[in-house]
Each structure stands twice: as C-alpha cells, then as structure tokens.
Amino acid sequence: MTVQDIDRVDRAGFAEEWRRWRDAHERVLADPHGFLAVTSLRWLDAEPTRFPDAPGAWSSTADGVRVELDEGEELTVDGAAVRGTYSFGILAERSSVYAGAGDAVIEVAKRGGHDIVRPRHPDNALLTAHVPAPAYEPDPRWVRTGRFVPYGTPRAVTVGAAVEGLQHVYDAPGQVEFELDGDTHRLTAFNGRDPGSLLVLFTDATSGVTTYAANRTVSVAAPDAEGGVRVDFNRAVNLPCAYTDLATCPLPPAENRLPVAVEAGEKIPHERLGGQ
Template structure:
C-alpha cells in the first residue's frame, strides 16, 4: 500500500523534474539566451555594427535603422525585453538599459548551442522547502542594484520582506513584485561564486496567504540569463539578500 508520505514525495520529485525540464528546454531554444553571439552598444551616429545588415544609431527617444526595408524607428522600453528585428536566420534584439541602447544578436547556428547540455543542479530535497512570513511595506520601495555589465543599474519595486529559518538560523530576504501577486527574490549565499553563479540566483514565491505565510522552495533557485552568456545585462542581488548559509539546492553555475 502506498502511504501519503510516499505519494507526497513522488509528487514533489515529479513536479521538480518537470520544472527542471522546462528550464532546460527554455535555455536551449534556437533563438534563446544560449544563442546570443554579441552585445553591441549604439551611439547617436549612424554606423555599421559588425556583420549586421543596415546602419544603426540611437538617441534618448528611439533607435533608427537605415538599410533594412528603408529607414525604421524602434522604441525599446527601459529594462523591458527587447524588440526583435529579423536578419535572415538571426534575430537582432534591440534593448535599452540605463538610458543606453544595445543590440543583442541571436544566432541559431551559434557554436555554444552545440555545447549546451542542460543545467547542472543539486539533487532536489524537501529539506530545502521552508516556511516563511511575508511582511509588506506600507508602500513599495525602489531598490537599486548594479548589473553584471559595469555602469548599468536595475531599479526594482520592493514590496516587503520574507522572514524564515534556514539551516537552523534566522534569515530575511527583500521581495520584489506586487503585494497581491507572486513575489520575486534575488539572492546570493555561501555557494555563490563556488558552485553557483556569483551575481545572483532567482526564486519565485507564490502569493502570501492572508496571514502572510509563504513557502520558499530553494530547490527551484534559478540561474539568471547572465550565467549562460556574457551578453546579458542581468541585475546582481541586493547586498541585504546575501544568505550566510550554503544553499546547496537548485541550479548550479552552468559554465
């Protein structure tokens, strides 16, 4: 006879394996993060960019392109996913970060795609699923962090803090997001720079219960795109979110 505990363990493992498979599939997409071959910052003068078609320039309002179906105007949003321009099999992603504009080139023939063999992880364990309490701020606060690219900044809407106990020690993390939606945490710990990516890992926390109760499943501590490519502009974790313990759970550094 199968016990409730055995059923729970099976569901835990199956759910984690599906999450992990989805993550590996996402990063292995032909025009995804692993396919990026360059990051090129634009100036206010029209210029050619490596072997890309057209000539490009940018100002505070927009990006202008000559030679791709005539002159084109694009308006990438600060900090948002980029706008895509087709270039044969490739895609040129136009992004705005900290007021500057760059082109990221996605190439399905990128050699690193052939070298991509998934995402290394720690073995999932229920010991890394912990209960916490979310305490909202009276109103959201803007938390500014640096980025993996020198000179860039990220501005996050912090909505409160999560208090919990990990490996027998009290801990607290600043949570981003919306008070009534999923919470998002960027953190580092004693594994960062050793077995996990040094800048940050990400953890999604489902919306708090009415009493503030939340569950943190560190088995789903996820890499940011910058752990896969040098051409991402990811944020680093705020200094308040460095955990003293080694969180030997979730995704390891893939490089």
C-alpha cells in the same frame, strides 16, 4: 516547511515534479532565439554603426533607436517587412522589442538607461553546444514556508549589474521572511512575472564554490490571504550572465547575501566550468 512536513513528503513524487519543472525550464533556455542564441551585445550611440551579425546601421537618437537598412536589407517587425530607415521609438527601461532578420532575431532594448542591440542566432555555438547545468538533487528540506512582509509603499532599490558600471532600479514591494536551521532570514523581493508573484535574487555560502558567484534567483508565487509564501530553493536558477558575458543581469541587494550554504538548485553551468 517543518521537519514533520518533510517526513510526510512523497519524496519520489517530489523529485518527479521537480524534474518536470526542470525540463520545462531547460526548454525555455534552449529556445532557438533564447538568451543562449545571443551573439553580441552592442551599446548604441548617436553614430550609425553596422555590426557583422545584424543588418543595417544602428543608432540611439533623441527619438529612440533607429536602424538604416541598405538596399536588399530587410527586417520584420510585428509581422511586416521593414526597409529603408525605421525607428523603434523610445523604449522603456528593461523593455525589449524583437525584429526578425532571416533565421535570426534582433533584440532592441534599454538597459541601465542605455539603448542596446543583441542579435540572436539559432546556430550560435553557445546554444548548439549547451547541456543543462548541473544541479543539486531535489530535497524537501529546501522548501521553506514563510511570510511576505510588505513595505508601506514599494521601494525603489538600486542594484549593481553583471556589466561593470551599470545599475538597475527595481521596485521592491517588500521582503520574504523564512526560517532556516533555527535562524530567521529576510530577503528583499522584487515583482515577479505573474501578477502578485515575487522574484528573489540572492547569493549564499555556495556562491563561487559550487554555484555561480554573482547571483541566483528563485520565483515565489503570490502570497496567500494571510501573507504566507513558499520558497522552494530547489528551483533556484541561474540568470543569463551565468552562461554568457553578453548579459546585463542584476546583482542581489546587499541584504540578500545569505550566510548559510543553500545546497539546492542549479550549480555553476558547464559553460563557465569549461572556461568559456
């Protein structure tokens, strides 16, 4: 977005559109079984182990995650009641499946090659006490038009994680290039949720000062026919690790550490400011 484009923006309309987007983002975050409902992060091994916030004894086997339910214990998987011993099978990396347990949901997942269980309870204090994270006021200056620079073939990129010693591997289809204050920046992009869309993890000069130190993320719609993209840093958001230590969020690749202060998007959540 050029200076002339910024001057032509309906700032009131721009701010209202941003607030509608932010309200929708907060509704997802405050879901009764969303990430703020997670009560523990359990790393499974071959020994069947019981946890206070989930029914059954859980283990990681050669055939995948298994749970052994005692008499009177029950889970709901794909709408059907499960009793006794149940195998969730071998899960793909970064995949999750969910089992109902009364008013709770038990997430069964694989992260960094390890099988995990994360119970989610709607009465978790982190969720019930949550208020939206502070954010910078929306400013059209932080909407940057740029271009997508694809790699010849997608590259496997290994990044660190919020959990010490854990690593994630993501396919990167290319980089997003844009200008800011006269300088050109290129950030490695991963595949986004929607087909063709991109996800950019980054830090900048505000990280650890006004924004969460480890990472923020911004979604980028699929490039147009000429490779053009629109990067709206007003919509930069925190990942779950900004709210809780029970997350395995990826860290940005080294080249995604911007030397400028991106004074846009979400700031440090109240949960971290309060020392939780």
